[in-house]
Amino acid sequence: MIEAAQRQRDEHWMRLALAQAREALAAAEVPVGAVLVRGDTLLATGRNAPRAQCDPTAHAEIAALRAGAAALGNYRLSGCTLYVTLEPCAMCAGALLHARVDRVVYGAADPKTGVAGSVLDLFAEQRLNHQTRVQGGVLAHECTALLAQFFQARRRAHKAVHPLRDDALRTPDARFEPLAQGCHAPRYLSDLPALDRLRLHWVDAGPPGAARTWLLVHGPGQWSHALRPLVDALAGQGQRVLAPDLPGFGRSDKPKREAAHSLAWHRQVLAQFIEQLDLRGIVLLVQDAPWALALPALLPGRFAGAVSVASPLPGRASRSAVADAPYPDAGHRAGPRALARLREQGDGDEDGSAQARRFWQDWTGPAPLALGKAPAELAGARALALAPGALLTAAGAQALAAQAVPYFSPSTEQAPGA
Numbered sequence: 001m002i003e004a005a006q007r008q009r010d011e012h013w014m015r016l017a018l019a020q021a022r023e024a025l026a027a028a029e030v031p032v033g034a035v036l037v038r039g040d041t042l043l044a045t046g047r048n049a050p051r052a053q054c055d056p057t058a059h060a061e062i063a064a065l066r067a068g069a070a071a072l073g074n075y076r077l078s079g080c081t082l083y084v085t086l087e088p089c090a091m092c093a094g095a096l097l098h099a100r101v102d103r104v105v106y107g108a109a110d111p112k113t114g115v116a117g118s119v120l121d122l123f124a125e126q127r128l129n130h131q132t133r134v135q136g137g138v139l140a141h142e143c144t145a146l147l148a149q150f151f152q153a154r155r156r157a158h159k160a161v162h163p164l165r166d167d168a169l170r171t172p173d174a175r176f177e178p179l180a181q182g183c184h185a186p187r188y189l190s191d192l193p194a195l196d197r198l199r200l201h202w203v204d205a206g207p208p209g210a211a212r213t214w215l216l217v218h219g220p221g222q223w224s225h226a227l228r229p230l231v232d233a234l235a236g237q238g239q240r241v242l243a244p245d246l247p248g249f250g251r252s253d254k255p256k257r258e259a260a261h262s263l264a265w266h267r268q269v270l271a272q273f274i275e276q277l278d279l280r281g282i283v284l285l286v287q288d289a290p291w292a293l294a295l296p297a298l299l300p301g302r303f304a305g306a307v308s309v310a311s312p313l314p315g316r317a318s319r320s321a322v323a324d325a326p327y328p329d330a331g332h333r334a335g336p337r338a339l340a341r342l343r344e345q346g347d348g349d350e351d352g353s354a355q356a357r358r359f360w361q362d363w364t365g366p367a368p369l370a371l372g373k374a375p376a377e378l379a380g381a382r383a384l385a386l387a388p389g390a391l392l393t394a395a396g397a398q399a400l401a402a403q404a405v406p407y408f409s410p411s412t413e414q415a416p417g418a
């Protein structure tokens with residue numbers, strides 16, 4: 001009878017931990033949830049959030065322990081039981097031992113990193129100064145099913161949602177594995193009319209509700225990864241930052257034919273991207289991409305400013321593994337070749353250029369900023385006091401963000417009616 005009552009209690013709390021795991025799932029994190037309980041009282045909850053918090057230690061157990069200790073005003077949690085939907089890892093087991101938690105109850109076993117019996121059993125290790133009672137397998141089926149659902153969906157998402165067009169190439173994911181991935185999950189879409197089912201990749205960082213959204217457009221010899229220091233610096237200042245890979249570049253699909261590329265087409269893709277994501281309060285930052293400065297003319301009312309960065313293009317000799325990662329062979333390079341050619345031919349984009357000039361001449365918001373030589377489209381730009389190429393290093397990106405974020409923030413904006 002006592003055992004049956006204990007099992008019922010365990011299942012009751014595990015259901016609350018599962019609810020936390022589902023919240024993690026909804027936030028696109030690996031679905032693991034935890035609750036901390038003393039007697040019949042719920043002290044704290046926690047859910048997995050390493051991605052959102054950019055923190056490798058943001059496991060469900062750690063979150064619950066932190067909140068529980070804060071609630072009790074005591075870093076020792078004697079008399080407490082922690083329920084977690086997945087067998088704890090070594091880090092969490094260590095934290096649970098330091099916290100002197102009495103008992104740990106988990107759902108699904110983790111044959112890869114679990115240390116409550118699967119890989120090791122740290123909780124029963126007699127050479128450690130504290131032992132913790134452990135119970136596994138509570139609502140194991142539900143806990144496992146939720147994890148399986150997450151991983152299956154992630155695998156399926158790609159194949160089903162973004163089939164590869166016959167006349168395009170897709171760089172294998174393995175090419176990007178050696179690169180630092182950062183904390184921003186790759187995002188993809190392929191349902192913009194202008195893309196005609198090509199898969200577009202972008203990085204999305206910072207809070208979605210930020211007052212300013214920075215749209216970073218990379219240059220012809222680059223892809224979004226080169227702008228990563230700036231993405232991190234702007235997101236670190238509370239800005240939302242989107243850095244797409246143009247079609248033919250980075251992790252986006254690559255049309256095989258150079259002729260598929262025109263500046264008007266790239267502009268159309270970005271305009272539809274902005275509309276689909278309903279971006280507003282956009283600060284447009286272009287790196288050697290003056291053609292993108294005509295975007296606000298296509299979507300008036302959505303922009304808050306512009307920054308132009310002229311960065312020295314890396315020559316052949318300085319080509320790096322990062323710059324080369326998206327291009328396993330010459331066939332994958334049609335995009336960079338096409339944009340370099342368009343650039344040499346004076347971009348062949350007189351209409352777009354004129355549109356951009358008119359737009360920025362009539363602009364009543366904060367004057368655009370320029371690092372290096374400002375393009376003709378931004379004739380009235382103010383010079384940023386930074387070394388050329390600054391945005392490619394962490395320190396330079398921090399310096400740029402420190403100048404530009406307050407400059408474009410809504411409180412200092414001079415646009416009428418803003």
Ligand code: ZN
Pocket residue numbers: 059060061088089090091092093
């Ligand atoms: Zn853990």
